[in-house]
Amino acid sequence: MPVNSGLAALSDHFLGATMVVYALAMLGYAAEFAFGRFGRTSGAPAVEPVMSSPSSAGAARLTASERVPAMAGAGLGAAERSGEVDGGVDGGGVDGGGQGGPGAMTDPAAALAAAMAGDSEHPPGPAGVRWIGRIAVALTALGWLAQVGSVTARGFAAHRVPWGNMYEFSSMITLVAVSTYLVMLARTRARVRWLGVFVMFPVVLYLGFAGTVLYVAVGPLVPALNSYWLKIHVAAAIVASGVFMLSAVTTVLYLLKDRWENQLAAVAAGRAGASAAMRKRGGIMMRLPTAAVLDRITYRVIGLAFPIWTFAVIAGAIWAEAAWGRYWGWDPKETWSFITWVIYAAYLHARATAGWKGNRAAAISLLGFSALFVDYYLVNLVISGLHSYAGVN
Amino acid sequence: MSQPTAPTTVPDDVRAQASPPPSQASGGPDAAALDAVGPDVRGAGPVRGLGSARRVSARWGPGRWGPARWVIVRIRRLWHQLTSMRTALLLLFLLALAAVPGSLLPQRSLNPLKVEQYFRDHPSLAPALDRVSAFNVFGAPWFAAIYLLLFISLIGCLSARVRWHARALVGRPPRAPARPSRLTGGQTWDTALTPPEAIEAARVVLRRRRFRLAVAAEGATRPDGSPDFSVAAEKGYLRETGNLIFHIALVLMLVGVGLGSWFGYQGTVLVITGDGFANTLVSYDQFSRGRLVDPAGGLAPFSLTMEKFTASYQPTGQPADFRATVAYASGLREPTRVAEIRVNHPLAIGSAKIYLIGHGYAPHFVLRDAAGGVVWEGYQPCTPRDAMFTSTCTLKIGDTGLAPTGPTREPRQLAFSGVFTPTTELDRARGYVSTYPAANAPGLTLTGYVGNLHINEGIPQNVYSLDTRDMRQLRLNGPLGDDRAAQVLALNNPKQRTVTGLPGGMSLEADGVREFATFQTKSDPFKGWVLVAAIAIICGLLVSMRVRRRRVWVRARPAAGTGVGTGADAHAAAATIVEIGGLSRSDIDGFAAELRAIALDARAAMETDPRLVDSNKQEL
């Protein structure tokens, strides 16, 4: 069937619009994030609770620790030690927890949402800044619609699923990442807005890369890809990758926040003085949830993506069996999918043994994402194999 | 299953069972919390799992039992080390690392030509790499060593974990710690109920939430002698079940892959339209089989004939679709069926699958003697060498009927080498070329030889290559004129498809062409097994990632100054202090919320005094 060039052009226009709107949303999130609490933190050194035992924090603890910055000026924050403060914090936790009702609270999604919510329902900060955040969310939704339009138009233009080459994969992966973020926003009633800038930044970069370097005109599939397993296997791989991408973002945030907390600990212990940079950046760092929470978010997100990735690899093996007569042949693409799988499995193990939480687990998470990157880009562009469907010359 | 590296301060019972011991490597998330719980938790109850190995090695020390026991102890220690999570982690990383060169260097199993090229490009490096199996990474002994170690380790720890889990499934949740409220998220309140009543109310609340329960027996006492009023609750056993299914399925999958390579076989065969083959060793042009395949009776007894081959191309010559229409019988006495084999759509017969992996052209040749009698005729497949199916043909005719010559009685055999072009056009620069892959204007450029082919000397020869050592090139008469080294035949034109002037007045006609297809038969009888294992892997994974294991403890004690029992003073306010607490290793946030909800329910339940309800009933 011939390519519908009108729809193809429409798809390209939509993608352009998506990029512009996403970039604006990113700026909005950045503005809200950066200016959110400057009115309060100016002057006072940003001091925050130091978790001696980060992993023992409960949800109640989260709300409490996020409340602490408000108290930081009064000098309470640095004194907190998990053991001593537990009781006091719990009282607050009980009040807060009553509202949700047991049903809602045992829902894993709600639990995740609770873990991710950096603050109560009303993020403090000047009203104007909050409005910027809301506009950024609206822009994200608008950009999402435009991207759905772009992907759909491309699918109809080529009369097939719109994930047949690298440009299309990349667009789909960012779409999954943004969709996941939007779902999280809806579930938490916008309490994860702080994550916005960190999601939109790589998304915009990635889309820019896809739209320029990887771009190919709409065309039919190469015959080897013409199978319904394409829909299943590649779709699963795309969803898993989009979610893994989110986990890489939270891992990087974890590392930043963890360093910050260590510096704070040093300051609190009198081993170091608060540097000017710490004073200045404190407002931003404090907007992030604690390192322990970020660590747990990463675990949850990888826990979500890992079974999907497992399914994608198995579906790929079934397809390979149908097409080439063997389900596994250590083709470079297969090899790197396997490496990615093994590294993320190692991450889950590392997390299960408590000794490997934190930095070392974060390192494995980033290693896993690097392997995924090699799998998607280097294998297609540099190493050639049976899966040479990149569509890039 | 001791973990020598783990700090031994890990509190026992609670944590040792919060999940299977191998995962409890070191100071876990709850270590700090448990430190606050009170002395009861530690050292109470039998030391399970992890602890037992330590005791074993103490009992079997070298001093008491001599060197033999000492060796056993070392081996046991090695075994525990191998089956520890840390080792598994290390081996997992090693496996990932070991796979990397397999994707960067050319591999023999994937592309032998590239390996040869690599040897030419790196003459000094390549042999060194070859010695460490770098061109066959996935068959290398060191690669096998890593995954075998990993799976031995996995099997070792699995057997222990299955036993622990079975015990946990039939056993009771571990006893409540002394001060549950000191666990993160724990709470304390007081109630007018007596301690047994409070515990009963808590039990009902927990039961409603489908926890598995263990209420301290009536009259049970705590280590300090005071009466024990407590209930222990646990939920989410399915997590460990799913986890075990996942790991066991992983082992089964590897076993299936291994058995598949032992009991599987693979053969390639070229079939010209109208011909067929039977699934026997001799029918195949190439055949390889696993160690345990019986070549006589082990192959599925099918036979297959290709009735038609259809190829279609896009105007540019790009392939659009290929399909072979075949008639097959899956056994000697089975009826004949018709099927189509396409790329991506193999034909399954029993445990074997037949794939279409290639196709090409086979011109038909007829060799006639001077009188016009047919000496030899047959189809000769030609090897395609470009996308337009320009193909190389080699025709060897051993039995020509020509008398041998010379004192050594050299045979006079004939050979022709040619280039077949399905859509033939004359290009000024390159001569006769093919411009489209379909046989629209089939042409054949031929050269001929006479002499000794050396074909009947017991040395196997490649049918697609010609040894012209002892042959003389012929001068041919044909469409291009007389006495030429090469002739070009047009297969569709009866006037332009014969060469004459061969020795003995013979002539060769190329009077038609058929398509051939290359089929690959593959049998892997354990494919289904591997698939089932893969599905189990996903199911186990989903269950174990979704379900959360958690424990809740409620403990009641009489408030200071009040006696326990049924006396009237027990009705006074604040007769009992109730504590609640719990642990969840896998879901700290969600659990905190759940625990709050349970505490709310329990508090509410303890505000209604069951005895008041009872007395109301009595009044009625």
Ligand code: HEM
């Ligand atoms: C000696 C070998 C192994 C041991 C002792 C072991 C042990 C464990 C344990 C105890 C858990 C549970 C963690 C938790 O409670 O959250 C776990 C989870 C997991 N293991 Fe293993 N494992 C081994 C080998 C492997 C291998 C070879 C793989 C695959 C590459 C693997 C993949 C996983 C995955 C993906 C999980 C997380 C999903 C789940 O909780 O089921 N394991 N492993």
